[in-house]
Amino acid sequence: METHRPRGRGVTIEDVARAAGVSRQTVSNALNAPYRLKAETLERVTTLIEELGYRPDQSARSLRSGTRRIIAYPTPEDDPANPNPLMGGFLEAVVAAAGEAGYHILLVRPHSGQDQTRALEELIAARTVDGFLLSDVLHDDARVTYLAGRGFPFVAFGRTASEHPQNWVDVDTVQAMIDMVDLLAAAGHRRIAFLASSSRLPWMDHRRDGFQAGMRRHGLHGQEISAPGDDPGEIVAATRRLLGERVRPTAVIAAGDWLALGVYAAARAEGLDIGTDLAVAGFNDLPVTAFLQPALTTVRLPLRRIAGALVDRLLQTIEDGVTPQAGLLLAGELVVRPSSGG
Amino acid sequence: METHRPRGRGVTIEDVARAAGVSRQTVSNALNAPYRLKAETLERVTTLIEELGYRPDQSARSLRSGTRRIIAYPTPEDDPANPNPLMGGFLEAVVAAAGEAGYHILLVRPHSGQDQTRALEELIAARTVDGFLLSDVLHDDARVTYLAGRGFPFVAFGRTASEHPQNWVDVDTVQAMIDMVDLLAAAGHRRIAFLASSSRLPWMDHRRDGFQAGMRRHGLHGQEISAPGDDPGEIVAATRRLLGERVRPTAVIAAGDWLALGVYAAARAEGLDIGTDLAVAGFNDLPVTAFLQPALTTVRLPLRRIAGALVDRLLQTIEDGVTPQAGLLLAGELVVRPSSGG
Numbered sequence: 297m298e299t300h301r302p303r304g305r306g307v308t309i310e311d312v313a314r315a316a317g318v319s320r321q322t323v324s325n326a327l328n329a330p331y332r333l334k335a336e337t338l339e340r341v342t343t344l345i346e347e348l349g350y351r352p353d354q355s356a357r358s359l360r361s362g363t364r365r366i367i368a369y370p371t372p373e374d375d376p377a378n379p380n381p382l383m384g385g386f387l388e389a390v391v392a393a394a395g396e397a398g399y400h401i402l403l404v405r406p407h408s409g410q411d412q413t414r415a416l417e418e419l420i421a422a423r424t425v426d427g428f429l430l431s432d433v434l435h436d437d438a439r440v441t442y443l444a445g446r447g448f449p450f451v452a453f454g455r456t457a458s459e460h461p462q463n464w465v466d467v468d469t470v471q472a473m474i475d476m477v478d479l480l481a482a483a484g485h486r487r488i489a490f491l492a493s494s495s496r497l498p499w500m501d502h503r504r505d506g507f508q509a510g511m512r513r514h515g516l517h518g519q520e521i522s523a524p525g526d527d528p529g530e531i532v533a534a535t536r537r538l539l540g541e542r543v544r545p546t547a548v549i550a551a552g553d554w555l556a557l558g559v560y561a562a563a564r565a566e567g568l569d570i571g572t573d574l575a576v577a578g579f580n581d582l583p584v585t586a587f588l589q590p591a592l593t594t595v596r597l598p599l600r601r602i603a604g605a606l607v608d609r610l611l612q613t614i615e616d617g618v619t620p621q622a623g624l625l626l627a628g629e630l631v632v633r634p635s636s637g638g
Numbered sequence: 639m640e641t642h643r644p645r646g647r648g649v650t651i652e653d654v655a656r657a658a659g660v661s662r663q664t665v666s667n668a669l670n671a672p673y674r675l676k677a678e679t680l681e682r683v684t685t686l687i688e689e690l691g692y693r694p695d696q697s698a699r700s701l702r703s704g705t706r707r708i709i710a711y712p713t714p715e716d717d718p719a720n721p722n723p724l725m726g727g728f729l730e731a732v733v734a735a736a737g738e739a740g741y742h743i744l745l746v747r748p749h750s751g752q753d754q755t756r757a758l759e760e761l762i763a764a765r766t767v768d769g770f771l772l773s774d775v776l777h778d779d780a781r782v783t784y785l786a787g788r789g790f791p792f793v794a795f796g797r798t799a800s801e802h803p804q805n806w807v808d809v810d811t812v813q814a815m816i817d818m819v820d821l822l823a824a825a826g827h828r829r830i831a832f833l834a835s836s837s838r839l840p841w842m843d844h845r846r847d848g849f850q851a852g853m854r855r856h857g858l859h860g861q862e863i864s865a866p867g868d869d870p871g872e873i874v875a876a877t878r879r880l881l882g883e884r885v886r887p888t889a890v891i892a893a894g895d896w897l898a899l900g901v902y903a904a905a906r907a908e909g910l911d912i913g914t915d916l917a918v919a920g921f922n923d924l925p926v927t928a929f930l931q932p933a934l935t936t937v938r939l940p941l942r943r944i945a946g947a948l949v950d951r952l953l954q955t956i957e958d959g960v961t962p963q964a965g966l967l968l969a970g971e972l973v974v975r976p977s978s979g980g
Binding site: 342350362368371373376377379381383384385386387389391396398400403405406408419463528557558560561564584586587596599600603630 | 713717718723725730733737746747748902903923
């Protein structure tokens with residue numbers, strides 16, 4: 297039996313709304329913000345959109361609503377031959393979350409000599425984007441100051457300073473590091489060292505703070521060393537000096553999995569068995585850690601939840617004009633594997 | 639002494655052109671396509687742009703020229719917890735190359751149920767983007783067929799079928815694999831196995847073809863095995879079966895570094911020393927290979943050159959209406975490290 301409903305080009309959003317017994321806004325949400333609808337509503341509306349052959353005019357809708365359906369993400373400069381190993385997964389999660397809401401992600405890089413703020417200003421002036429997603433947010437971040445000052449929608453992965461809008465999402469790094477120290481202390485470790493990178497970036501400070509907080513809880517003194525840079529050779533050399541000391545640590549918490557790879561190489565060079573002679577832990581759960589022998593104990597970032605929360609908060613600001621008033625801390629997940637020993 | 643030149647808001651592109659003794663187009667190029675100018679010209683024009691305080695009206699210029707200065711890149715769907723390890727470096731190289739030319743990269747992901755072609759169609763209809771950069775191009779790629787049919791600017795990382803415009807850039811994978819076989823054959827290896835993933839993607843086929851071509855040159859029979867998937871456990875199990883055979887290969891070329899990590903784990907489990915008992919080689923030169931013990935012989939992709947050529951070709955099409963008539967093959971670089979032995 298054929299349904300005598302209108303089909304194709306002439307079908308309007310009202311036709312779909314009437315057939316589904318929902319409001320125009322609900323049909324719009326099914327297309328643009330499906331996460332706002334109950335699964336059964338979404339399915340009914342989506343089925344009718346397909347049955348009726350409704351095709352929204354994206355261009356006209358954007359003009360009407362004043363949105364481009366584009367979120368700008370100013371990407372930190374990096375080295376293609378040795379990129380931040382978290383970036384691929386983070387971007388994938390952000391693109392997927394934005395795509396579900398009908399938005400695309402614009403990767404923004406100032407050209408030579410142009411400062412970050414100027415690049416944001418140009419995008420706003422040209423009405424190219426609806427809002428900004430910032431990452432690698434510094435305590436005193438010029439981009440946050442600029443966007444907050446203009447009242448332009450943004451959300452930050454990483455805490456913003458208290459005088460700025462608290463529209464951010466971050467990982468509860470301090471708690472994750474406390475959990476990691478608890479794990480090692482419970483296994484009997486007393487001489488636990490922390491291997492940091494030399495940077496004073498906020499997230500590196502949080503990992504260091506969490507390590508020291510965890511050590512204090514157990515009445516332990518935490519030794520810290522810093523790798524001078526990202527160079528594998530330098531990381532290995534710094535760690536070998538630590539492991540070669542007369543009274544060496546029995547456990548090393550590396551501030552990142554990348555650094556933990558250096559600890560593996562240094563331990564092998566010093567003839568120490570990881571998991572038995574030396575417990576090792578990292579941070580980030582990079583995919584490569586599954587191939588390490590033994591596999592690495594680490595902290596997994598909930599990338600899909602982080603990206604979902606970032607996009608959701610930003611779209612609340614863009615579409616509803618509602619800016620969240622408090623940051624959102626998401627728990628990292630301790631992933632216990634053989635490198636941390638019994 | 640003060641220069642009595644106009645400054646700030648009132649300054650036009652003609653003022654800059656006159657002061658620099660160049661054409662309007664040259665000033666425009668300095669801002670939008672600096673790579674087209676000689677270094678000295680670029681410096682003279684840039685200095686005057688700053689001295690005079692000229693600020694191009696990006697919005698107005700985009701409307702005039704009809705360009706948005708946005709390149710769309712439809713990103714392949716991926717797993718945030720285990721993303722394609724090349725993607726971060728590739729994206730970084732593309733964003734940097736586009737940024738230098740004053741373009742941003744729009745990451746495009748069709749929302750649920752929407753097909754790729756429809757997503758491209760919407761972006762074109764909404765005049766959101768100036769052209770497309772495609773990667774992971776299949777032999778019979780619907781996106782290429784669609785864009786070629788519409789005559790809309792695009793460039794592909796990966797070869798397009800012969801009936802389509804040959805506006806692509808690719809790595810000469812076949813030659814790189816022949817070079818790799820030459821290296822191992824010169825070291826005396828006769829039983830060389832190839833570890834592929836199970837996929838029949840074009841680039842995996844090229845690696846396989848190159849391996850077999852290299853083996854034929856030396857009158858050798860190339861054994862191939864396939865890992866059933868990307869799961870580390872399955873890769874290791876498949877490789878252990880190969881290494882456990884009565885007459886085992888003395889060298890394994892893995893079609894990717896990711897697979898080579900599995901060969902390392904399998905060799906350790908079988909009690910074989912890599913570099914002495916078993917030569918191992920990979921493909922892609924992922925950053926992690928520098929931490930492996932021994933370090934991995936592999937093929938490095940020239941990511942910056944690839945990205946630069948892609949952006950340059952696409953902008954020729956967008957800005958000058960000139961579509962390159964032949965693909966560009968770039969050489970991969972053999973990186974010889976201890977894993978392949980003497």
